[in-house]
Amino acid sequence: xxxxxxxxxxxxxxxxxxxxxxxxxxxxxxxxxxxxxxxxxxxxxxxxxxxxxxxxxxxxxxxxxxxxxxxxxxxxxxxxxxxxxxxxxxxxxxxxxxxxxxxxxxxxxxxxxxxxxxxxxxxxxxxxxxxxxxxxxxxxxxxxxxxxxxxxxxxxxxxxxxxxxxxxxxxxxxxxxxxxxxxxxxxxxxxxxxxxxxxxxxxxxxxxxxxxxxxxxxxxxxxxxxxxxxxxxxxxxxxxxxxxxxxxxxxxxxxxxxxxxxxxxxxxxxxxxxxxxxxxxxxxxxxxxxxxxxxxxxxxxxxxxxxxxxxxxxxxxxxxxxxxxxxxxxxxxxxxxxxxxxxxxxxxxxxxxxxxxxxxxxxxxxxxxxxxxxxxxxxxxxxxxxxxxxxxxxxxxxxxxxxxxxxxxxxxxxxxxxxxxxxxxxxxxxxxxxxxxxxxxxxxxxxxxxxxxxxxxxxxxxxxxxxxxxxxxxxxxxxxxxxxxxxxxxxxxxxxxxx
Amino acid sequence: xxxxxxxxxxxxxxxxxxxxxxxxxxxxxxxxxxxxxxxxxxxxxxxxxxxxxxxxxxxxxxxxxxxxxxxxxxxxxxxxxxxxxxxxxxxxxxxxxxxxxxxxxxxxxxxxxxxxxx
Numbered sequence: 001x002x003x004x005x006x007x008x009x010x011x012x013x014x015x016x017x018x019x020x021x022x023x024x025x026x027x028x029x030x031x032x033x034x035x036x037x038x039x040x041x042x043x044x045x046x047x048x049x050x051x052x053x054x055x056x057x058x059x060x061x062x063x064x065x066x067x068x069x070x071x072x073x074x075x076x077x078x079x080x081x082x083x084x085x086x087x088x089x090x091x092x093x094x095x096x097x098x099x100x101x102x103x104x105x106x107x108x109x110x111x112x113x114x115x116x117x118x119x120x121x122x123x124x125x126x127x128x129x130x131x132x133x134x135x136x137x138x139x140x141x142x143x144x145x146x147x148x149x150x151x152x153x154x155x156x157x158x159x160x161x162x163x164x165x166x167x168x169x170x171x172x173x174x175x176x177x178x179x180x181x182x183x184x185x186x187x188x189x190x191x192x193x194x195x196x197x198x199x200x201x202x203x204x205x206x207x208x209x210x211x212x213x214x215x216x217x218x219x220x221x222x223x224x225x226x227x228x229x230x231x232x233x234x235x236x237x238x239x240x241x242x243x244x245x246x247x248x249x250x251x252x253x254x255x256x257x258x259x260x261x262x263x264x265x266x267x268x269x270x271x272x273x274x275x276x277x278x279x280x281x282x283x284x285x286x287x288x289x290x291x292x293x294x295x296x297x298x299x300x301x302x303x304x305x306x307x308x309x310x311x312x313x314x315x316x317x318x319x320x321x322x323x324x325x326x327x328x329x330x331x332x333x334x335x336x337x338x339x340x341x342x343x344x345x346x347x348x349x350x351x352x353x354x355x356x357x358x359x360x361x362x363x364x365x366x367x368x369x370x371x372x373x374x375x376x377x378x379x380x381x382x383x384x385x386x387x388x389x390x391x392x393x394x395x396x397x398x399x400x401x402x403x404x405x406x407x408x409x410x411x412x413x414x415x416x417x418x419x420x421x422x423x424x425x426x427x428x429x430x431x432x433x434x435x436x437x438x439x440x441x442x443x444x445x446x447x448x449x450x451x452x453x454x455x456x457x458x459x460x461x462x463x464x465x466x467x468x469x470x471x472x473x474x475x476x477x478x479x480x481x482x483x484x485x486x487x488x489x490x491x492x493x494x495x496x497x498x499x
Numbered sequence: 500x501x502x503x504x505x506x507x508x509x510x511x512x513x514x515x516x517x518x519x520x521x522x523x524x525x526x527x528x529x530x531x532x533x534x535x536x537x538x539x540x541x542x543x544x545x546x547x548x549x550x551x552x553x554x555x556x557x558x559x560x561x562x563x564x565x566x567x568x569x570x571x572x573x574x575x576x577x578x579x580x581x582x583x584x585x586x587x588x589x590x591x592x593x594x595x596x597x598x599x600x601x602x603x604x605x606x607x608x609x610x611x612x613x614x615x616x617x
Contacts, residue, residue: 146593
């Protein structure tokens with residue numbers, strides 16, 4: 001029982017190795033291995049979440065080295081939410097990847113490595129350990145983006161790698177400052193010692209600035225987002241969905257964790273500049289991300305810029321920092337992962353079925369791909385934040401949090417962001433449902449590793465692909481109803497985080 | 500000011516490397532040079548950690564030696580970070596090989612021209 005936390009990280013690592021080794025004996029054996037590993041991960045995550053929500057925080061010391069000297073793994077309500085999200089999304093995307101590819105064993109090995117890194121970032125309570133998992137996540141994400149067969153993927157991945165490495169390195173530099181300041185790397189221990197040193201110490205302030213800016217790059221906050229649209233648009237559809245749903249989400253979770261567990265609400269209150277960095281990043285992201293999304297003509301790029309704006313909302317919630325707003329951050333992280341992952345998968349499904357990849361090619365889509373258009377419509381509506389969807393619940397909590405804190409300017413931006421989201425999704429919905437198809441397109445199926453596998457004729461849309469996107473749409477609505485029970489369960493965690 | 504710089508020369512050197520690395524990453528048009536810039540940038544951070552562990556007159560952290568000891572933990576951390584850096588360089592070079600195979604160029608400007616004309 002007590003080793004379950006370690007198993008949550010170990011299961012995908014083992015899956016990754018088995019997938020790689022099994023590839024030597026038999027090619028295309030990666031998918032079943034990945035499914036088993038993800039299923040184990042889901043069971044473990046569900047068990048951990050059940051324990052964390054009923055019995056309180058789980059703490060696990062790795063290898064018997066007592067905290068604060070050893071690495072500690074901690075699962076509270078927020079962590080539990082994230083690991084369940086990781087397990088559900090990675091399993092869902094696998095159902096889609098069965099037909100859509102890429103199918104090689106190394107792909108699934110890297111896929112599981114990404115899941116490992118994300119899970120590790122969620123459960124760790126040690127700042128340097130978080131850096132290591134951040135880099136594992138990054139490395140796996142760069143390799144996955146490059147797994148597309150076009151040169152565009154490789155260029156996007158190299159750009160992502162260079163920018164992402166700077167982000168992770170700045171994070172490491174910030175960790176170094178905090179370590180020199182206090183002599184410890186354990187988050188809980190750091191919080192105590194940083195408070196003892198006083199919040200106006202230059203070392204503490206520098207550590208905060210480096211860590212936050214480093215994580216801003218990973219979250220893709222404007223203007224540090226430049227890697228993100230290329231990476232999302234250049235990657236294969238399966239990878240776009242997985243990365244857009246999880247990588248920035250867990251980076252934003254790490255930001256929340258570092259700001260409130262390590263530095264604490266007191267630090268942000270005592271340093272107006274620290275607060276200003278967060279608010280500034282949030283506001284600029286929301287406005288610029290939305291405007292850039294409106295100006296895009298490629299659907300996947302538009303969805304990518306939309307993520308910049310949505311993560312602006314999450315950073316806004318972190319900057320507000322009361323119970324309601326942080327609840328909103330957690331809900332919106334989950335909601336955004338489901339909706340954006342679903343939208344990227346649907347975009348891939350539509351492209352496979354009809355060849356439409358650009359906004360103007362979505363004209364009259366409902367006639368050519370009813371499932372794709374229907375799901376895209378539902379998810380777009382959820383993304384805008386129309387009740388009773390999860391998108392509404394997240395934005396509602398963040399907006400109410402802003403009102404409670406008296407941040408009226410921020411509240412105006414948050415409410416305005418809904419209109420901007422409407423602006424770029426409404427034109428797609430209008431084209432899909434109310435226009436006649438004008439262009440003739442051939443289904444351009446992207447066969448990513450057809451040559452490598454000898455290219456059997458498995459083209460078109462599978463039941464698994466359709467089931468996955470429909471499940472995403474159903475979840476986006478159903479979670480909107482589940483949110484009230486969830487917020488009661490999460491309340492103690494957030495209150496403990498802020499105390 | 501000068502005194503401060505002279506007594507902190509290790510830190511000054513580390514941050515100069517950070518600056519040089521960033522400059523190379525931005526200014527160099529060649530992808531391989533960009534990766535070299537990334538390595539210089541990371542090396543700056545590694546040296547920063549190592550410099551922070553140094554103690555004037557400290558002995559190696561072996562218990563048979565006499566205290567005070569040099570702090571061993573930053574060395575261990577940086578060993579991990581170096582491994583990460585090597586892995587990153589390997590992945591980056593792999594991508595550069597693919598870009599070269601696809602477009603036949605390693606410079607940013609030529610690549611832009613090739614891609615625009617596609």
